Amino acid sequence: MGQTVHDPPRRTLAARLEDRDRCRFTGRSRELAFIDRCLDSDDPPASVVHITGPGGIGKSALLREVGRRGRALGFTVLTCDGREFEPVPGELEDALRAAAQQVRPLVILDSYERMTALEPYLRRELLPSLPDRSLVVIAGRAAPDPGWFTGGWEAVTAHLHLGTLGPQEAQDLLAAHGLRDERVPAIVDWAAGSPLALALAADAASADPAWNAASQPDRPDILRSLVHRLIDRDLRDVRPSALGIAAVARTTTLDLLRALLPGEDAGRAYQRLSELTASEPLGDGIALHDLVRKALLADLRRRTPELERDLRRRIVDYLYQCASDGQPMLIIEMAHLVENPLVRWGFGWEGSTSLRIDNIRDDDADRVERQLGEHNNWDWWQLTRRYFTESPDRVAVARDLEDRICGYMAYMSQRTAPPLADTDPLIGRWLAHARQDAALGDSVLWQAAVDFTADGKAQAMLGLAGVLRSGVANPRFAYLPIDPAHPGALDFARALDAAHLAELDAVIGGQPVECYRLDFGPGGLLASLRNTVYLELGLAMPEAATPDPSARAEPAGAPVPGWDAETVREALRNFHVPRDLARSPLAQGDTVAERAKSARRLLREAAREAFGDSESEKLLQRVLVAGYLEATTSHEAAAARLCLSRAAYFRRLRTAVERLAEHLAAAPAAGAHRPAS
Numbered sequence: 106m107g108q109t110v111h112d113p114p115r116r117t118l119a120a121r122l123e124d125r126d127r128c129r130f131t132g133r134s135r136e137l138a139f140i141d142r143c144l145d146s147d148d149p150p151a152s153v154v155h156i157t158g159p160g161g162i163g164k165s166a167l168l169r170e171v172g173r174r175g176r177a178l179g180f181t182v183l184t185c186d187g188r189e190f191e192p193v194p195g196e197l198e199d200a201l202r203a204a205a206q207q208v209r210p211l212v213i214l215d216s217y218e219r220m221t222a223l224e225p226y227l228r229r230e231l232l233p234s235l236p237d238r239s240l241v242v243i244a245g246r247a248a249p250d251p252g253w254f255t256g257g258w259e260a261v262t263a264h265l266h267l268g269t270l271g272p273q274e275a276q277d278l279l280a281a282h283g284l285r286d287e288r289v290p291a292i293v294d295w296a297a298g299s300p301l302a303l304a305l306a307a308d309a310a311s312a313d314p315a316w317n318a319a320s321q322p323d324r325p326d327i328l329r330s331l332v333h334r335l336i337d338r339d340l341r342d343v344r345p346s347a348l349g350i351a352a353v354a355r356t357t358t359l360d361l362l363r364a365l366l367p368g369e370d371a372g373r374a375y376q377r378l379s380e381l382t383a384s385e386p387l388g389d390g391i392a393l394h395d396l397v398r399k400a401l402l403a404d405l406r407r408r409t410p411e412l413e414r415d416l417r418r419r420i421v422d423y424l425y426q427c428a429s430d431g432q433p434m435l436i437i438e439m440a441h442l443v444e445n446p447l448v449r450w451g452f453g454w455e456g457s458t459s460l461r462i463d464n465i466r467d468d469d470a471d472r473v474e475r476q477l478g479e480h481n482n483w484d485w486w487q488l489t490r491r492y493f494t495e496s497p498d499r500v501a502v503a504r505d506l507e508d509r510i511c512g513y514m515a516y517m518s519q520r521t522a523p524p525l526a527d528t529d530p531l532i533g534r535w536l537a538h539a540r541q542d543a544a545l546g547d548s549v550l551w552q553a554a555v556d557f558t559a560d561g562k563a564q565a566m567l568g569l570a571g572v573l574r575s576g577v578a579n580p581r582f583a584y585l586p587i588d589p590a591h592p593g594a595l596d597f598a599r600a601l602d603a604a605h606l607a608e609l610d611a612v613i614g615g616q617p618v619e620c621y622r623l624d625f626g627p628g629g630l631l632a633s634l635r636n637t638v639y640l641e642l643g644l645a646m647p648e649a650a651t652p653d654p655s656a657r658a659e660p661a662g663a664p665v666p667g668w669d670a671e672t673v674r675e676a677l678r679n680f681h682v683p684r685d686l687a688r689s690p691l692a693q694g695d696t697v698a699e700r701a702k703s704a705r706r707l708l709r710e711a712a713r714e715a716f717g718d719s720e721s722e723k724l725l726q727r728v729l730v731a732g733y734l735e736a737t738t739s740h741e742a743a744a745a746r747l748c749l750s751r752a753a754y755f756r757r758l759r760t761a762v763e764r765l766a767e768h769l770a771a772a773p774a775a776g777a778h779r780p781a782s
Contacts, residue, residue, distance in 0.1 A: 123173075129281045129304075130170050132274035133163070136265050140171055143240050143263075144178050144211070151263035153232070153241045155249040158267030159394050160383040161301035164244040167267070168213050171242055175211035180240070182211045187219030187245075201231050209238045217245030224250050228258065246385065268506055269298020269459060282307035291318040294560055298459060302396045305330050343381070347374035351384075351393050352401035353416045355441035355454070358390035360756060364423050365416070388434075389751055414642050417442055421638045422647070428631050430674065430759050431732065431740045432751075433578045437569060439634040444641055447600035450593055451585075452569050452634075456562025460503050460511055462570040465493060469502055472510050476557055482588075484614030488529060489515050489553040496523035501570060503556075503563040512563035515552035516571035518580070519543060526552070531611045535584045535620060538609060546581025546629065553586060561593060572630060578678075579629035587619045598623070601633075673766040676704055677733035691769075707769070709734065715768035716761075728754060729761035 136156070143149040156164055172182045183204045204210035212235070214220065220227075232241060243249075253262045270278065275293040278300060279285070284292070284307045292310065295318035296302035309327050310316055316324065350365055351357045357378060362371035375391075378384055383394040393401070405413045421442050428435040437454045449455070470493040477486055492500045492515040499521065503512040517526060519539050527533050532552045539548035549572050556564035572580060585603065587594045598605075598621040609620035625633035636646050672690060679685035683701035686692065691707055692700035712734060716726040724747075731743040732754075744754035 126166075126169055127173060129278075130166055131277040131281050132270055132300075133167050133170075133267070136167065136267070137170065137174075139263070139265065140242070141174065144175055144180065149240070152239060152261040153243065153253065153258070153263070155253065155262070155264045156242065156244040156267060157246065157248055157264065159246060159385045160381075161299050161394055161396075162267045162269070163300035164267060165215055166300060168215055168242060168244055172211065172213055175240070180209045180211035181207040182213065184213040184215065187214070187216035198231060201235075204239070205234050205236070208236060210235060210240075212239065212241045214241070214243045217243045218247055221245075221247075221250070224252065228252060228256075270300060270303070271298070271459070271506055275303055278303050279307050282311070284310050286310075288317050294318070297395050299394065299396055343377045344369065344374050347378060348401065349405055349412060349416055350420070351378050351391075352398055352405050353413060353442070354420050355438050356387050356390040356392050358388075360427075361390070361420070361423060365419055417638060418642055418644065421635050425631055425635045426759075427755060429579075429671070430755060430762070431578070431678070432755055433573060436572065436630065436634070439631070439638075440569060442638050443634060445600060445637065447596050448637060449565060450561060451565060451597040451601075452572075453562075453565030454569060456503075456558075456560075456566050460505055460558075460563055460566060462501050462566055462574075463504050465497050465500050465502055465513075469510065469513075470494065473502070473513055476510060477555075482614045482616050482618075485531070485553065485616075485618065488531060488613065489513075491525055491529075492523070492552065495525055499523055499526075501567075501574060503558075503566055511558050512554075512556040512567055514554040514567045514571055516554075516575055517550055517552070518575045518577045519548055521576045522550070531586065531613060531618060532584075534609050534611075538606070539582065539584065542582065546627070547577040547579075548582040548584060549575045549577055549580045550584040551586055564593070579631050581625055581627070581629050583623040583625070583630075585621045585623065587621050589617055589619055670763045670766040673708075673769060674762050676708060677729075677762065677765075680705060680708065680733050681736060708765075711765050711768050715765050725757055725761040725764060728757045729765065732758050732761075 139150065140154060143151050143154060156167060158164055168184070172184060175182050181204070183201070185201070201212065204212050232239075235241070248266075249262070249264055252258070253264075272293055275296060275298060276289055279289050279292060282304060288310055292303065292306045296306055305327050306318060309324065310318075344366075346366055346369065347357075347362060350362060354361065357375070359371060359375045362369075362374050366374065379386075379391050381393070383397040384391045385394075392398070402413070421439060424435045424439045424442075428439065440449070440452045440454060443449060443452075470490050473493075474486065474490070477483070489500075499517050500513065500515050502510050502514075505511050517523070517532075517536075519536065522536055526536055529552065532550060535550055539550060542548070551567075551571055554564065554567045554571065556562075556567065558564075572583075585594070585598060587598055589595065601623050603621040603623045606620045606622055611618050611620075626636075628636075639646055676686060676689040676691050679689065683697055686704050687697040687700035689700075689704050692704040694700040694703055712726060712729055716722040727747060728743075728749070731747055732740055735743075740754065740758070741751065744751055747754065749757070
């Protein structure tokens with residue numbers, strides 16, 4: 106009797122793709138734990154979950170995992186991708202109609218930034234018709250519209266923002282792609298937490314055993330794949346000049362585009378850049394995903410190297426001028442343009458995607474002490490610990506995405522040093538030395554700057570943050586505690602030609618701590634960063650815009666240089682600092698008090714006379730007075746009081762200073778020095 110032969114179940118390609126995708130998905134445990142509660146609870150914490158993040162961060166991969174978990178729990182899954190249909194009410198309604206007929210539908214909307222025109226209709230008509238046990242998961246680049254958190258929706262809506270993957274999650278993802286060899290640490294560092302970059306690098310490493318991200322970070326085929334996967338379709342309407350600026354600069358603002366593209370529609374260019382899949386808001390502007398920016402920059406250098414050089418120079422000149430006008434945070438943007446890795450070791454902001462500089466908390470000193478362990482200079486730490494307890498405003502820590510401490514610092518200037526610093530056996534003599542040279546310029550001093558990370562990114566952020574938090578906008582000097590056993594610290598000090606002040610060295614806990622002083626020159630740190638970029642470009646140094654504060658003021662009645670905008674701006678910056686204002690060429694008299702008083706009188710009179718009667722002229726005058734002549738705590742506070750955005754405020758402030766300089770040069774007050782012709 107014959108047997109019936111049954112064919113094995115047919116295996117589809119779709120099933121194979123699904124299995125591979127399931128096996129390769131890793132990480133996002135926090136987000137999945139929340140969504141699991143939404144899927145498998147009689148009282149879910151949310152019925153609508155927004156998942157946001159930049160392009161390549163893994164939103165779609167997370168949505169696919171959510172779909173798999175929903176199906177396993179008996180949900181009927183309906184997925185809509187904004188890239189696949191026209192954003193008109195009828196089409197989305199057709200796509201969702203089937204969901205309304207199910208008992209437990211799971212509706213997944215991907216690429217939601219392409220559907221936002223339908224938001225009011227979605228909330229008003231479509232979603233309310235879904236069954237009570239529905240879950241709607243929406244993924245897009247931008248934060249949810251405020252309408253999702255009003256009118257009752259706030260009770261059922263949640264927002265999860267996807268950040269970069271941590272080092273362990275990144276290693277797990279590479280392992281899921283079959284990569285477990287010695288190249289993993291370099292790839293993790295290169296990918297900067299981007300799941301897409303990790304996946305592309307894993308595929309490249311598997312196909313080419315010789316490839317290593319440490320020695321070949323700009324491999325063309327990987328960079329092209331990144332650009333193609335993230336924004337290639339979006340680039341059709343973007344002006345090449347604007348894209349070049351976005352590739353070179355860390356942050357692209359509307360004002361930057363206006364300054365560098367005077368003959369183009371900067372507003373339109375900014376809008377198109379902001380709409381790119383791989384761009385996201387950053388401060389007052391937008392930034393491209395770091396790996397996409399690097400890919401575009403590599404392509405720009407290969408195709409038109411002279412354009413890249415010209416953009417770098419023009420961007421650093423623009424940033425220098427704005428920072429000199431009172432925007433100290435632009436030091437971060439200037440440091441980004443420096444390419445020397447030794448300089449970037451001590452002044453950089455690359456770690457900001459995974460680290461943040463934070464004020465200290467009550468238990469931070471104990472946490473730091475546990476992390477230091479027994480192999481560090483315990484006596485040095487005991488000196489630093491006093492700042493944690495007695496002067497916490499002079500201490501900051503670097504924290505990672507999981508709130509772990511990755512580094513710490515104690516920092517100060519001559520003016521902000523706490524009393525305990527004068528008796529500190531390490532930094533007390535440094536302070537005395539800095540005060541002796543106060544006539545040359547301000548100093549920033551670090552009592553300690555310790556990095557717990559393996560890649561050194563916390564160290565660079567501690568350097569820049571110490572300057573920005575010190576109370577000195579543009580320091581002339583920086584005093585650094587150098588452990589001679591730490592080669593990176595020595596290399597950084599030598600790369601910037603720091604002077605070893607051996608007479609200020611100390612021995613703490615039996616170990617030497619050497620004092621190195623960076624002299625940024627008369628133009629301070631701002632001019633030094635700009636000069637470094639010029640040197641890297643092979644250009645002659647730009648003319649120093651900031652006068653040398655050590656130069657002796659001319660006696661009353663002697664001829665002085667013309668009163669250009671920078672001379673006036675420097676006097677305005679020092680309006681409330683008599684010692685510094687007395688050195689201004691605008692000042693007269695024999696004593697510091699007399700010279701400072703005469704300069705203040707001259708500036709006040711000019712501020713009353715230099716502007717017209719129109720509303721715009723009156724606004725310029727108010728900005729000048731609030732920014733410099735009144736004792737406002739900061740430019741940001743002045744901008745808020747005048748109800749102006751930071752960009753609008755600083756733009757008007759720059760114009761007002763130029764107007765004041767023109768007025769003084771054309772009609773100086775009686776008895777004042779007339780600028781030489």
